[in-house]
Amino acid sequence: MKRIKEVISQDFRGKRSIIVALKKRTKKETEETAREILLLAKTLKLKVLHTFFVRNNTVHPGTYIGSGKIEELKRFISEHKISISIFEPELSPVQQRNLEQLLGSYVIDRTALILHIFAQHAKTHEGKIQVELAQLNYLLPRLTGHGTSLSRLGGGLGTRGPGEMKLEVYRRRIKERIHILNQKIKEIEKHRNLLRNARKKRNIPVVSLLGYTNVGKSTLLNRLSEKKNLYVADKFFSTLDPATRLVHLGDNSFCLITDTVGLIYNLPRQLIGAFKATLEEIVFSDALIILYDASTISIERQKEASLQVIKLLGIEGKPCIEVFNKIDLLSPEEINILKGEFPEGIFISALTGEGLEKLKEKLKEILYGVKVV
Ligand SMILES: Nc1nc2c(ncn2[C@@H]2O[C@H](COP(=O)(O)OP(=O)(O)OP(=O)(O)O)[C@@H](O)[C@H]2O)c(=O)[nH]1
Ligand SMILES: [Mg+2]
Structure with a gap:
């Protein structure tokens, strides 16, 4: 569990990164989306060097973006020593894993970025429990072996991930933890109910x-x-x-x-x-x-x-x-x-x-x- 905690509470401060944002229907919408993701990245104190725009492309279900764009990003990533690529659109676990392998950088999407901000800002017991639950629910389907961001559980990027057996152990532990957190949240709800009733009086x-x-x-x-x-x-x-x-x-x-x-x-x-x-x-x-x-x-x-x-x-x-x-x-x-x-x-x-x-x-x-x- 300790290693899982390390993954979900990583420090992003000062890390060199790029943003990959989706082109929207209008210019205004595109600009707003890009500005918002930039502000999210800045909240985590990431150092964003460039924003790339991509079209919504259903032709590449495995990688979200086409091979031309991947090459362009790869060049930039290696030239500018980028360690994190932030994708504004939500990526499936498979897309995230494939992109990490192809780009050679850590890949996170907007959802993960927001989850990390919540994790950093949670100060109270209650806040921390809620954030941990959200993170584990995000993490669970992404727990696969080789090459994913979560393969850090078993080493660094590009190294072999943990074996299937070990992954199974992690999955089981996460599920157990999710169960415990859900119980704790039920307690919080009860407590809030009491407070509300007192207020009502x-x-x-x-x-x-x-x-x-x-x-x-x-x-x-x-x-x-x-x-x-x-x-x-x-x-x-x-x-x-x-x-x-x-x-x-x-x-x-x-x-x-x-x-x-x-x-x-x-x-x-x-x-x-x-x-x-x-x-x-x-x-x-x-x-x-x-x-x-x-x-x-x-x-x-x-x-x-x-x-x-x-x-x-x-x-x-x-x-x-x-x-x-x-x-x-x-x-x-x-x-x-x-x-x-x-x-x-x-x-x-x-x-x-x-x-x-x-x-x-x-x-x-x-x-x-x-x-x-
Ligand atoms: N210029 C100006 N700045 C404001 C005003 N109200 C709030 N701010 C600034 O806006 C920023 C955000 O204010 P918060 O009160 O933390 O906003 P919030 O809605 O509680 O934000 P979250 O808790 O992150 O959801 C701070 O830098 C405030 O000083 C205002 O009327 N005018
Ligand atoms: Mg506030």
């Missing part, structure tokens, strides 16, 4: 903050609760564990607001499964604040990520306020355009405090039926 409405990673959820809650102790950072997935704070809405009204794990477009399914207990906090809230970063990634992409989770949790009917953050980074014209597009939206800066009174009024209206005119 206090009869204070609960609101969940939902939104893309890095949009400013923790910053906003720090501001609103005037208790500045939630961790804020300009990187992806700073928050993994839910935290609830009491917020005074004015007069005698209060609400509890829960900050939770940030989202990303197509959040890996292994993470959604493992973070069920965390995401369930959202299910039991009275209303949602969907927070957007109005200054960077397109609103549609952020919205799609939230909708994916809302659908998954089956909470489509919950009262919901759309809030646009970081307006301090926009020009008055840009703000006006956004206001035109989202007439019901609330426009704020969690950094400067602009718009927060409006947000509190809106919360009061939704939670207590008090309309301020």
